[in-house]
Amino acid sequence: MNQQGNSALGMVLMVLLVGSVTLNATRTQLGQGMPLLADVRQQQQDYWQAQAALQWGLQQNWSPGEGWRCQTEMQQQWQSCLLRQEEDHGLLSARHAGRALWLFHWISLRNAGVQAQAHGWIDYCPLPEEALCPPQDAAGL
Template structure:
């Protein structure tokens, strides 16, 4: 009976650690988005990226149409295996990022996988 209880406890501990890891990664990505929103940008039809290496943040913008820009951000922390990418529609006005209301995306909006890959 104690062996079964120990296995359940170990499994629950693993689930909690996984959830905590995701929350840390999400917080890092949100921080990267806030940081990227304050940078100056000259969007082009290829990804333009800026990094904050110390914090593990990366923000990229891509001009999709005349005044429609997509921002992709990544935030990592020391225990993360893969980065979490957040996507958001917006515009760049006078080199400054402005988020579009309700512009959050849960995934890359492009059907072509190469367009979703950020430069290294």
């Protein structure tokens, strides 16, 4: 009878050990996933802020001129920049101020206003050289 008690106690200890190892592995995996979740959340916030800034930029009046022209909406911290290219075409870019994520939209120029071209949205700088893209420290901040 003494042997049966020892084997039952051994089995209980084995189950506790396996449960403890499993819980520790799960805790470690969750701990490693939290920074990834935070990064994804920040990326989504940056995207929606840049999208809002792009819509804001479409509603602004833009002065004529060469190179990038930037405007900042101070309350929301949106920044939108316009690059005039051909006679009545250009590229509008936008981001949440201080963030690296820029969104772009090809536009048509109408007097001082802009109109988004259908299917003109793009999530990377479409210009042939990186030096032509909006500067990270764009004016207006």
